[in-house]
Amino acid sequence: MSLLTGPQLQFLFQGLLWTVVLSVMAFVGGGLLGFAVAILRVYGSAPVRNLTMLYIKLVQGTPLLVLLSLAYFGLPTLGLRIEPLTAAGLGLSIYVSAYLGEIWRGCIESVPRTQNEAAECLALSWRQRLAHVILPQAMRIATPPTVGFMVQIVKNTSLASAIGFVELARAGQVINNATFKPFITFMVIAALYFALCYPLSVWSRRLERKFHVANR
Secondary structure, eight states, X not given: XXXXXXXXXXXXXXXXXXXXXXXXXXXXXXXHHHHHHHHXXXXXXXXXXXXXXXXXXHHHTXXXXXXXXXXXXXXXXXXXXXXXXHHHHHHHHHHHHHHHHHHHHXXXXXXXXXXXXXXXXXXXXXXXXXXXXXXXXXXXXXXXXXXXXHHHHHHHGGGGGGGTOOSHHHHHHHHHHHHOOHHHHHHHHHHXXXXXXXXXXXXXHHHHHHHTGGGO
16 A cells, blocks of 8 residues: 655645634634624623624534535625635535533633622722623633643534645545545544644643643
8 A cells, every 4th residue: 555645745734724724714713703603692681692603603513514505606696706615614614603602601600699789889880890700700710621622623624625625634635536445545634634733632631630620
C-alpha cells in the first residue's frame, strides 16, 4: 500500500487550513449571535424570551445539513448569490448560536442572585451590574463548556462538503476518488482532525479543574 504523494498531502493541509478558517468563522459569528440570545433569554421580556426559546428549539431541532442547504441553495432563490464559504459560515453560525446561547444562559443564571442584589444595593445600573458583576463570574463558569463545544464545531465543519466547500473532509474525498486509497487517505484525515480536536478537549478539562466548575 503506497502512501500519499507530496501534492496530495499539500491538498489535505489546504483543506485543514480551510477547516480552521471555517471553525473560527462559526465560533465568532455564532458566539456574537449566541451572546445576544443568552442575554435576551435571561433579561428579555416574556414575549422576547419566548421568541428566543422558539429560535433555539427550531435551530437545535433542525439538522445542520439542512441549515447549510438552506443557506447555499435557498438564498439564491431570493436573489442573493452566495459563495460556499459564506453559506457554510452562515449555516454554522446559526447552528452554533443556538447551542452557545443555551450554554451561556445557564452560566449567567448560575451566578448567585445575591451577587446581583449586592450590586443593586451599591446603586449600580443594570448595565454596570451585568458588565462588572454578573458576566465576569459567568465567564469563569462558561469557559470550559465553551472550549469543549469548539470540538463539535471543528467536527461539524465536515458537513460543509455537502454544499461544495472544500475543507478537510471534502479534500479527502477528492483525493480518494482520484487515487482509490480510502484507508490511508481517511487515516490521515482522522489524524488531522485528532490533532485539531484533542488539544481542545484537554484544554477544556484543565479549565474545568482550574475553575472547579464540576463542584459548583
